[in-house]
Amino acid sequence: MRTHVLAALHAALPGLPNEVAARVEVTPTRDPAHGDMATNAAMVAAKQAGRKPAELAASIAQALNAAGVAEASVAGPGFINLRLAPATLRAQVPVILEAQEAYGDSFVGQGVHVNVEYVSANPTGPMHIGHCRGAVVGDALSNLLAKAGYAVTKEYYINDAGAQVAALAWAAYWRYLQAIGTALTEDDFAAIVPGGLQYRGDYLVPVGNALAAEHGRSLAGEDATPAAPSVWLDTVRDTTIATMLDSIREDLAALGVVQDVFTSERALLEGGAADRAIAALRAKDLIYEGVLEPPKGRTPEDWEPRPQTLFRATQYGDDVDRPLQKSDGSNTYFANDIAYHADKAARGAAVMIDVWGADHGGYVQRMKAAVRALSDGRDTLDVVLCQIVHVLRGGQPVRMSKRAGSFVTLRDLIDEVGRDAVRFTMLTRKPDAQMEFDLDLAVAKTRENPVFYVQYAHARCRSLFRRAAEHVPAERLGEEALAQAELGLLTAEPELALLRRLVAWPRTVEAAALAREPHRIAFFLYDLAADLHMMYNRGNDDAALRIIQDPPSDAMLPRLALVAATASVIRSGFRVLGVTPVEEMR
């Protein structure tokens, strides 16, 4: 289309400079009254040409109409509106019916290998609601990118190294001692734990029991007293992490999330990845020993200047250089994370996308800096930050306390409102806006609830076919038969509006993928559902516009073709979101 416009522009204005032509855009309109597409060609070129935009637009439109591509008209300050001939729109129906859920698949990704890392909850306990949004956003984003033609790897990073994991092992060990009948009280035990006893939730009780069943009393000292950590720590830690990870995988599966790669931080570090990554940066002269300034305005009590090993993050747009080693000489988490991203790059990810919680916002710049530094700018890291989710019940915030009565786990959430509602609802906000998750709304059967509304549209489509089968032989209702229908009979405005929406699906997929915004898919489906409901309801006002007619009218099969195409695109969108379409409402 754009080439046609440029041709017309050049016809009207010979000798137009290329830099002006480059600014010509042909974009879909916001308002259907303005046609299907519009171009700014006249306004962009007017100044250079020394002519009035409206006048120039008129001559361009004339050229376009003469070319016969579409109906062109001048509007507003000099826009040229282009209305596709209805026949062009209708011709897409067989295309959709043939492609089915593959409609909207795109090649914009050009097969570029993208690694999407999400969830990555520490394996120290069951998943809670805080993890849920990232899990859904990451998963839907992965599906979206795959549909847009990227080669996607879904990845989970297991933080199984460091102090937290040791604390977890101690907590599990306590449950083990209990299982074999220790005489110690919890306070007695807590007193000997380095850093104090954490993770006191009873979800570790089964782990303790399992350890007792497998190892008997061999991990403990006399009379079920604590043994030296060298006796038990590695065993308990590995067992506990494995158990926690299994539990997390189950939770993810319940949410419909299945990831391709689980990378262990511990395994990476034991393979020397951190040292290699730091050495690589050092070779680029990006590492030095230095002393950081204290944060302004809010200096910690125990602040004292101290020489540290620093990465020159400021050379890549960060605010300050970032430490790679703690004062005891061990690596910071950042150093380990650099190693992890180097590993992802080495595995072929030219584009990395990390889905993080809002509390990691201050971490984005340094990580991007590191990725660029490691690859000399070839690889890129995009970070999708998911803001906090507030859960509401009866209009009141649900307290996230661990006391019984107010749930905190992901599993509880899924059990209460269902997987599809959780997923869709989490995607009805852009990730970087805070959101409220209204438990009552998520299961409501009204238009307020987008999940319901879109599901209803799909069910309605299916229902129409069940009704149609009562009047028309089944062989005329298949995709191939419908593609042959007399589509020229689709002339009513609600039908054409629905058609225009369906045709917008491919570019919606592309735009959402490029922006890394899966929520746009959810909004598209909502709009599509509205168009379907509107077309359907028009039949209530005017019997001639009903889809199912008895006896069958000529327009019935073309309308059913449109309905089938709609259902297909809804399924296509649901597949991206990870939502299961329903055949009927109950």
Added chain:
RNA sequence: GGACCCGUAGCUCAGCUGGAUAGAGCGCUGCCCUCCGAAGGCAGAGGCCGAAGGUUCGAAUCCUUUCGGGUCCGCCA
């Protein structure tokens, strides 16, 4: 003190990367079923896009400043 995110209808939020008269849902007013699923649809009222400057043919969108709300700020991962 600094960094990042968000301020759009009374409420909850979109706004397709700079386009035309800023859109949905809820709530409010009034309509549409002797049934193609009313679990829906139509119409109306409701806005200085937090504020002020700037960039240009054109700004909710980009830049600067500013005011609210949220996240966070060297040895936590």
